[in-house]
Amino acid sequence: MAQDRPLNHDEMLAVLDWYRAAGVDVAVGEEPVDRFAQRPPARVAPPQAVASAPAERPIEALPIGGDPQEARGLATSARTLDELQAILGRYDGCGLKLRATQLVFADGNPEADIMLIGEAPGAEEDRQGKPFVGKSGQLLDRMLGAIGLDRTKVYIANTVPWRPPGNRTPTPEEMALCLPFLHRQVELVAPKVVMTLGGPAMQTVFSTTNGIIKMRGKWSAVAIGNHQVDAMPTLHPAYLLRNPAAKQQAWQDLLSLRLKIEELGIG
Numbered sequence: 001m002a003q004d005r006p007l008n009h010d011e012m013l014a015v016l017d018w019y020r021a022a023g024v025d026v027a028v029g030e031e032p033v034d035r036f037a038q039r040p041p042a043r044v045a046p047p048q049a050v051a052s053a054p055a056e057r058p059i060e061a062l063p064i065g066g067d068p069q070e071a072r073g074l075a076t077s078a079r080t081l082d083e084l085q086a087i088l089g090r091y092d093g094c095g096l097k098l099r100a101t102q103l104v105f106a107d108g109n110p111e112a113d114i115m116l117i118g119e120a121p122g123a124e125e126d127r128q129g130k131p132f133v134g135k136s137g138q139l140l141d142r143m144l145g146a147i148g149l150d151r152t153k154v155y156i157a158n159t160v161p162w163r164p165p166g167n168r169t170p171t172p173e174e175m176a177l178c179l180p181f182l183h184r185q186v187e188l189v190a191p192k193v194v195m196t197l198g199g200p201a202m203q204t205v206f207s208t209t210n211g212i213i214k215m216r217g218k219w220s221a222v223a224i225g226n227h228q229v230d231a232m233p234t235l236h237p238a239y240l241l242r243n244p245a246a247k248q249q250a251w252q253d254l255l256s257l258r259l260k261i262e263e264l265g266i267g
Contacts, residue, residue, distance in 0.1 A: 056148055061241035074205045075180035081110050081188050084181065085152035088161055094177040096170070100162035103127045106185070107133075108155040109258065113266040114257075116140075118158045118236065119183070119200040120170055131156050137236035139158020140197075143237065143250065147258040152267055154191050159204045179204065183225030192266055194222075194229050195257055200238030205231060217253045219260065230264075232256065 032034045047155050071093055078084035085105045090099070102119040107130045124134035144150055150208055160170045160178045170178070182204075186194070199212035206215065215233050222231045234253035235246055260267035 030068075034080075044100060065089075066177045068180070069159050071083065071177050072180040075184040076146060078184055079104070081185065084184055084188065089144060089182055090095070090113055091181075094162065094174055096160065096162035096164055096174055099165050102129045104131055104158065104161050104163070104220040105131055106157045107131050108151045108191055110155055112153055112155045113192040114149070114154045114188070114229055114261065114266075115186065115189055115194045116154055116156045116197060116200050117186075117194060117205060118135040118156070120160040120166055120167075120198040122238075123163070131158050139237040139241060145255050146251075149267065155191065157185055159201050177203060180225075183227075186229075187227045190227060191229060193257070194224065194231040195253075196231065196233040197237065203235035203266070206233065216249065216260055217256060219256070232260075 046059070074082065074091060078087055085103070088105065089103055097103075100121070104125050108116075118131060121131060122134050122136070125131055125137075131137070141150070144154065159182055160174060161181065164170050164174070173204050194205065196205050202212055202215055203209060203225060206220065208215065212233060212235060216235060217232065219230055219232045221228060224231075232253065234257075235250045240247050240250055
């Protein structure tokens with residue numbers, strides 16, 4: 001077994017990068033700390049101003065989390081996708097934004113009749129600001145190409161537009177704050193066909209607690225916000241990368257999508 005030794009500069013940077021990717025954003029000690037009760041450190045006034053400095057005023061506790069009603073109002077006010085993106089860029093109600101690098105709004109053709117909805121951005125999406133641009137995105141492009149589609153013929157979004165720390169599943173509270181924006185996004189795009197990618201996206205769009213294996217490959221008429229659309233869930237490309245044997249099921253779903261496109265005369 002290797003002896004403990006101090007890390008060199010490159011090793012320390014590698015460790016910090018690993019912690020950041022895992023969602024670690026604060027150092028902790030041996031004793032528990034109630035961080036909700038903490039106050040910002042007091043500013044030290046310059047010597048000449050000490051005598052006239054006012055007494056410290058109590059700092060009010062900030063509310064934890066946002067208000068879903070506020071999110072619905074903001075989302076409804078957007079008349080275009082550009083307005084919706086700008087509103088999301090200014091919105092600070094969801095805590096996911098505080099730890100993400102940037103907003104990941106959408107990719108593809110906003111006038112497409114086919115919309116794909118995933119769960120949340122990953123590390124590469126967080127860096128580039130576009131959904132499905134990492135390894136799973138490369139697989140998704142190949143999947144679309146296999147049935148004659150590409151990103152000029154589809155519109156791609158996520159249920160949550162900011163990367164959750166460590167790529168964890170968004171919490172119900174985070175989903176409640178982001179869902180009105182997804183609903184408005186779908187209403188503005190008004191697709192004729194929706195395909196969800198992965199279990200969490202399926203559960204959000206179909207309002208179900210069923211598992212993806214039970215639901216995948218089945219078409220249903222669903223209401224997403226005020227938009228009625230035919231939708232079908234399929235497996236997430238990231239799952240297919242971990243479980244190549246499941247690609248056969250995904251291929252069946254893609255063929256079903258191709259038949260739906262031909263039936264509706266779109267794509």
